[in-house]
Amino acid sequence: MVAIVDYGVGNLFSLKSSFAAIGAEIVVTDDANVLKSADRIILPGVGAFGDAAEKLRKTGLDKVLIELAAEGKPLMGICLGMQLLFDKGYEYGEHDGLGLISGNVKPIAEVIPNNLKIPHIGWNELDFKEDCPLFKYLNKGDCVYFVHSFYAADCDQSVIATAEYGAKLTAAARQGNVYGCQFHPEKSGNVGLNILRAFCEI
Amino acid sequence: MITKRIIPCLDVRDGRVVKGINFEGLKDVSSPVELAKFYSDCGADELVFYDITASSDGRKLFTDILCETAKSVFIPLTVGGGINTVADFDRVLKCGADKVSVNSGAIRNPNLIYDAAKLYGDQCVVLSVDVKRVDGKFCVFAKGGRENTGMEAIGWIKRCVDSGAGEIVVNSIDTDGVKGGFDLEMLEAVCNVVNVPVIASGGAGNIDHFIQLFKALPKVDAGLAASIFHFGEVKISNLKQEMKKQGIPARV
Numbered sequence: 001m002v003a004i005v006d007y008g009v010g011n012l013f014s015l016k017s018s019f020a021a022i023g024a025e026i027v028v029t030d031d032a033n034v035l036k037s038a039d040r041i042i043l044p045g046v047g048a049f050g051d052a053a054e055k056l057r058k059t060g061l062d063k064v065l066i067e068l069a070a071e072g073k074p075l076m077g078i079c080l081g082m083q084l085l086f087d088k089g090y091e092y093g094e095h096d097g098l099g100l101i102s103g104n105v106k107p108i109a110e111v112i113p114n115n116l117k118i119p120h121i122g123w124n125e126l127d128f129k130e131d132c133p134l135f136k137y138l139n140k141g142d143c144v145y146f147v148h149s150f151y152a153a154d155c156d157q158s159v160i161a162t163a164e165y166g167a168k169l170t171a172a173a174r175q176g177n178v179y180g181c182q183f184h185p186e187k188s189g190n191v192g193l194n195i196l197r198a199f200c201e202i
Numbered sequence: 203m204i205t206k207r208i209i210p211c212l213d214v215r216d217g218r219v220v221k222g223i224n225f226e227g228l229k230d231v232s233s234p235v236e237l238a239k240f241y242s243d244c245g246a247d248e249l250v251f252y253d254i255t256a257s258s259d260g261r262k263l264f265t266d267i268l269c270e271t272a273k274s275v276f277i278p279l280t281v282g283g284g285i286n287t288v289a290d291f292d293r294v295l296k297c298g299a300d301k302v303s304v305n306s307g308a309i310r311n312p313n314l315i316y317d318a319a320k321l322y323g324d325q326c327v328v329l330s331v332d333v334k335r336v337d338g339k340f341c342v343f344a345k346g347g348r349e350n351t352g353m354e355a356i357g358w359i360k361r362c363v364d365s366g367a368g369e370i371v372v373n374s375i376d377t378d379g380v381k382g383g384f385d386l387e388m389l390e391a392v393c394n395v396v397n398v399p400v401i402a403s404g405g406a407g408n409i410d411h412f413i414q415l416f417k418a419l420p421k422v423d424a425g426l427a428a429s430i431f432h433f434g435e436v437k438i439s440n441l442k443q444e445m446k447k448q449g450i451p452a453r454v
Binding site: 047123145186187193 | 203204205207242247272273274276277278295296297298300323324325368369397398399423424453
């Protein structure tokens with residue numbers, strides 16, 4: 001069973017539908033016991049880093065996620081959910097993340113040429129590490145759908161995929177059993193579904 | 203490299219896609235769900251569902267259909283038509299829309315874009331604008347292009363972006379339906395003043411028109427069309443191949 005963490009951030013409709021489409025059993029929950037009993041966990045998120053991190057702390061879900069990650073349960077963050085996995089986020093100030101992957105979340109404006117539009121929105125090609133189990137069903141040149149203005153920096157060790165947008169932006173990262181995708185697999189057609197399928201098989 | 207997006211637009215009334223459509227291998231061509239799946243499989247990068255229903259019953263059907271589509275099609279979905287309030291945003295976002303496009307609603311209620319962007323983020327709010335030349339000036343038209351608002355278009359678009367519109371669909375009434383190519387002059391004027399994605403609409407008649415668009419105006423992010431895709435005059439897979447061949451970044 002895949003548990004999608006419900007902490008009042010973002011729209012879970014597409015995420016639920018895409019797991020259903022690949023035949024995965026899913027539950028959307030904010031209950032620590034349900035999260036503990038799940039085989040794997042998805043941390044979604046849309047919006048601003050500070051607000052979302054605060055919501056995780058207020059509900060106490062931050063501690064639960066840290067504990068379960070330490071036990072070795074596969075955990076994947078998506079979009080803002082991915083950014084929350086890092087040490088710190090610099091969106092409207094400085095905020096603490098979950099610290100499950102080493103690195104910091106910074107504005108893409110700092111690294112891309114100023115003639116490029118922000119957010120980085122649309123389909124972009126993934127340059128991915130072929131030996132990563134998350135990408136076992138992917139082919140070279142596959143594209144995924146991005147919408148973001150911030151990116152994970154200072155995390156060279158954990159980067160498993162990048163996308164070229166005036167700079168090599170972190171598209172996915174992994175530290176042990178903790179994975180993060182900056183793009184939206186639930187909006188990336190069959191390529192995205194195959195990433196979710198691979199996560200369910202980790 | 204970010205790819206240039208190709209976006210088919212589906213007009214939906216009372217839960218059915220309108221306009222005669224001719225597709226090989228598709229049994230129910232007026233089922234939005236079937237057509238959305240078909241386009242997604244052909245390589246469409248995004249879909250626009252435009253609700254042209256007038257009745258509340260039809261609106262309910264529309265949201266049901268949207269839900270059903272979003273359950274089986276996993277590419278970004280934009281919904282437009284009848285979006286006048288933040289409650290309308292909420293209604294379609296809950297049914298699986300990723301972005302919401304506003305047109306006349308933003309003209310009637312100048313706070314709509316700001317309020318919606320605050321709640322859902324700029325990336326969720328698309329301004330769709332119908333523009334026509336009147337006495338050599340670009341003017342904003344409302345009510346499906348029937349009513350001249352008297353507003354100058356470029357200034358209006360800029361104000362909407364400042365309020366939080368995260369993307370602009372520029373529909374040229376002058377080139378719409380003519381199939382003589384996109385309105386490059388109008389699109390360039392828009393690209394010069396905004397730094398959010400610009401989606402070109404109105405005038406595409408063949409594959410070359412898309413190639414011309416992306417070559418002449420590298421700042422344009424996407425091309426939108428309806429009937430040429432619905433009637434099979436342009437096949438999206440062929441269009442993508444040609445884009446790639448011509449060095450235009452495309453997802454194939």
